[in-house]
Amino acid sequence: MRPxxxxxxxxxxxxxxxxxxxxxxxxxxxGLLLTYMNLFIFNDAARDSTLANHALIAKLxxxxxxxxxxxxxxxxxxxxxxxxxxxxxxxSDIFCGRVCVSSVRDPFNNTTFYNGTDLKRVxxxxxxxxxxxxxxxxxxxxxxxxxxxxxxxxxxxVIMIKNFTRSDG
Numbered sequence: 001m002r003p004x005x006x007x008x009x010x011x012x013x014x015x016x017x018x019x020x021x022x023x024x025x026x027x028x029x030x031g032l033l034l035t036y037m038n039l040f041i042f043n044d045a046a047r048d049s050t051l052a053n054h055a056l057i058a059k060l061x062x063x064x065x066x067x068x069x070x071x072x073x074x075x076x077x078x079x080x081x082x083x084x085x086x087x088x089x090x091x092s093d094i095f096c097g098r099v100c101v102s103s104v105r106d107p108f109n110n111t112t113f114y115n116g117t118d119l120k121r122v123x124x125x126x127x128x129x130x131x132x133x134x135x136x137x138x139x140x141x142x143x144x145x146x147x148x149x150x151x152x153x154x155x156x157x158v159i160m161i162k163n164f165t166r167s168d169g
Contacts, residue, residue: 041131048130052155055081055095056126060157063122068163071120075101097126118163126155
């Protein structure tokens with residue numbers, strides 16, 4: 001025969017139950033705090049990416065407003081957020097960019113369109129620091145199919161510029 005339960009055992013909680021409940025509560029609160037902290041990091045990255053996009057658009061407009069004959073002079077130029085030339089990205093340069101100019105090539109026979117003189121591809125890549133971490137890179141303008149030397153950044157833009165002043169005489 002079983003002993004009868006007392007009122008204390010029927011309505012109370014044991015120490016083990018309390019410790020398990022506290023452990024589960026602590027685990028949940030730590031997860032919520034970690035999520036909250038990550039939201040701050042993502043917010044900072046989104047803000048910095050938006051500012052880098054504005055710098056990208058400004059640089060593309062600056063290049064577009066120059067004369068066609070001046071486009072090749074932009075090739076392989078680096079700049080910071082203020083538009084000043086720089087040789088390398090550093091923490092003092094929040095935004096660091098590079099301009100790459102190339103002739104547009106026909107993908108079928110690998111020749112340049114319009115003899116390589118009338119259509120230029122201008123690519124601007126912006127690297128930026130977010131929470132002391134470099135996003136993107138700014139090493140060189142080289143591109144190959146393996147992707148080993150191609151610049152990569154979440155903030156980049158490409159425009160095609162055509163020379164409309166050419167005479168076909």
